[in-house]
């Protein structure tokens with residue numbers, strides 16, 4: 001029956017994480033690291049269990065499968081709604097938790113239960129309880145602030161919706177390997193992926209699934225977004241502290257702080273909103289001579305530094321992140337955490353005139369702490385589809 005293969009990028013957040021959950025604007029951009037999902041539909045089985053749904057999570061080395069009859073019993077058939085994404089109910093969440101209890105997931109990998117629930121929900125909502133086999137693999141570090149949860153939900157939703165015939169990819173010419181979806185198709189994928197993100201994050205803003213689906217650089221606020229045209233290349237070094245953390249817990253922690261100190265946090269969130277607004281207009285400024293480019297980069301750096309201070313106010317920094325900030329500052333480079341914080345990744349702005357040797361020294365020193373550094377392309381493509 002062929003293969004349905006989709007890939008969706010991770011992201012960096014240049015400004016506004018967490019505050020965006022509480023109504024502030026935020027700026028995010030797709031990066032050239034992808035999660036890829038491939039799906040094979042299998043013919044219905046004559047056997048009593050009616051075949052299986054299998055998912056091979058390559059990054060974890062674990063494979064899971066459920067008889068279709070068991071999925072049907074637990075979750076029922078909700079096929080009619082493929083064109084109208086709806087949230088997972090608490091009964092469905094409980095039914096999936098019960099299914100997963102039987103899986104004996106290793107204690108040190110228990111975090112994949114959230115991803116598995118999102119997979120099961122999206123699969124059964126979009127394809128029903130028919131047999132199939134999915135393989136998911138990612139270039140992204142998982143749970144590190146680069147939006148692996150959104151890339152997971154977007155790529156799976158893309159592959160499932162293509163298999164269901166609800167979306168159709170377009171290919172520019174016969175030799176293009178990766179095609180893209182039209183705007184309405186992308187919107188449908190984005191809405192389903194958001195339902196998956198809700199299972200993983202609890203209360204997502206929707207920024208990660210939007211930028212993973214549509215790509216580019218976006219300004220996102222209250223569920224709406226606009227594309228930003230970045231006139232000069234934005235170069236960022238990413239440092240992964242390798243300190244594990246969980247977005248759902250961090251988002252919940254900030255919400256608790258907001259309810260304990262509503263007035264103080266309202267001011268923090270409003271300050272972040274101003275930073276995001278200013279950052280978006282600076283990114284779109286077209287400048288050409290060296291002096292103007294340096295002035296633009298200095299403004300971006302200052303806004304990132306201010307945003308980092310406010311993230312600290314929200315309680316989402318971490319000693320490993322502070323070590324990265326201190327180390328890069330020795331070389332006059334400005335950094336901020338990206339994503340949910342509490343560990344995970346840091347962004348360091350690389351000014352266009354920075355010498356190669358300073359960048360190397362910075363990277364070496366960061367890596368001597370056990371961190372991993374890499375550079376990414378910022379603002380690239382969103383969801384793509386490949387013919388099987």
Ligand SMILES: Nc1ncnc2c1ncn2[C@@H]1O[C@H](COP(=O)(O)OP(=O)(O)O)[C@@H](O)[C@H]1O
Nearest residue numbers: 111112115142143144145146147148149152247
């Ligand atoms: N490739 C993948 N394989 C299995 N689970 C994944 C994968 N990508 C994401 N996930 C799920 O998403 C979770 C990480 O999401 P989150 O805590 O939001 O961090 P981030 O989105 O910054 O990577 C993982 O714990 C897992 O449940």
Ligand SMILES: C[C@@](O)(CCOP(=O)(O)O)CC(=O)O
Nearest residue numbers: 017018145147204205339340
């Ligand atoms: C903290 C937040 O702003 C971004 C979370 O990103 P990540 O899952 O840490 O990559 C949450 C959200 O906007 O949904």
Ligand SMILES: [Mg+2]
Nearest residue numbers: 147149150247
């Ligand atoms: Mg996430």
